[in-house]
Amino acid sequence: MAKSAKKAKPKPKPSIKTKGETVKPQALTASSLVATEAPHSQQVNIAFTFTGGLGQATAVLFRRGVLINMQSVSNSGNINFSNVQTGDVVAVNGVCAGKAVVAINTDTVPDSPEEFTAGLIIASYLIK
Amino acid sequence: MGKISIIGILLLLCLSVPVFAQKKTAPNPVITADSLVTGNYKDVLNNFFQLAFENLAGPNKEIKFTGSPFAVMAKLDTTLLVDTIYRHYAGLRNLNYAVGLKLDTNYRFNGFSSTIKYAIINRRDETVSKTFLGMVVNDTLVKQLTMLNLLISANISNIGAPGSAEQNAAMLEYTDFRKGIKDFGELSKATKDTILAVLNRNDSTKRLYDYLKGNDQFNMKKTADSIYRDFRENFNRNLLWTAGVTDTTYKDQFIFSNVVFSSDLVKGLNKYSRAKNELELNIHSQLQLVDDTLKAGHDLKRAVFNFEPGVNLAFKTKYSKKSYLEIKFSGAWYHNFSYLYVNEERDRIMANATVRLRVFNDIWIPIEIKYDPKNGNLFGFVNVRANFKALAGAAKQIRF
Structure with a gap:
């Protein structure tokens, strides 16, 4: 029993090359929905600071048109996305009753931090 | 005495200087909603600094500085504005204080005044409302x-x-x-x-x-x-109920000549309606304790109760939704609990009208007219109110 289970386990692939392939444009498949690590993957931190009133926001990570990760904050704090790659887009939706500052710790288009006055937070950042 | 009034004015101006100086660097979201609220609401509760010149045409002029302890604290320490800390200071934000200098017809010192006001119910503060x-x-x-x-x-x-x-x-x-x-x-x-x-x-x-x-x-x-x-404006029409006490001293002694316990209730009547203009219910009541001038010495034995229900209609601009004209109609009932002077009535009823004109973004001129239907008397008062936001803005314009 233990033997057959061992056989069923897939062989680990030689690695780097396969990981590198994830950056190429590819058709949407079931595997596309999984955020795979690439050599140039990075952990990205999005810091939300609400002042003069409460705020809430949701950050959504898109890659090749597919939603990869989504996290929310209901007060000032950080959201961490691991394995973020060049060309990924972080969309930010939210609302603040005072002011809000959204700061991403990597180069983006447009540049961050971006400040929002009281109202809706609707933003989108392309990871460089 | 003239010197004292000049010193007082200089003191108030000095108080305003740090506010101007820090305006540039320190963000103050506390005041962002101010220009949108009605002048009537601002008279009930402030969340900013206000400098008021009251009763300019009358014999008892007053220069008044109104503020909120939280607004002052936030100027000194901007970390208090971060939401996780900010939400814990609702009590302080609902507290107002005011200090004033009273001047006579010749602009000479005529006593100090001070006010403490607290919002018992404040459902207008959208900045701490998750519901909002x-x-x-x-x-x-x-x-x-x-x-x-x-x-x-x-x-x-x-x-x-x-x-x-x-x-x-x-x-x-x-x-x-x-x-x-x-x-x-x-x-x-x-x-x-x-x-x-x-x-x-x-x-x-x-x-x-x-x-x-x-x-x-x-x-x-x-x-x-x-x-x-639109959401914020409608939220700012929610119930606000404040209670406070105001006192005035004599010009020659630091003894109270006048103590007023007051309560104000404000509530929007046409919330979420498509009407551009805002209709607001305002119920004011107060108990005033003053010196009985017929008796020697200083006391506070004359007690007059005043109940003033009214409605305030604010006319707003089409797009910016700022009120440019406000008209308030109210009735007033006065009841004297003390013994009566000659020709004085125990109960008196008045019809009041207040017109507030917005001359600049944050400067209002309220004109108050009181009518005594029984005796046919008509009284008028003119005040000017400005807050530091407007003055800071004006200073900035001059600088550039």
């Missing part, structure tokens, strides 16, 4: 705008090779659109077509698609701001 935030994000149009943001973001992430110039250009153009720099009609044909295509593909964004299709003037930022402003 929930109302905004669950709005149908807000959901469509946020959905548009998600759909376009997903679309841009799928343009060309990762990090390509094409992808960058698409993101920059979309950024101009979401920041309101470009109207929908000013976008490139490709971007317009993409936006319409993604909106048309989703049932939840069909309304926005229909609207955008025939409206090149659509501005995403202005639309978002307008939705939020």
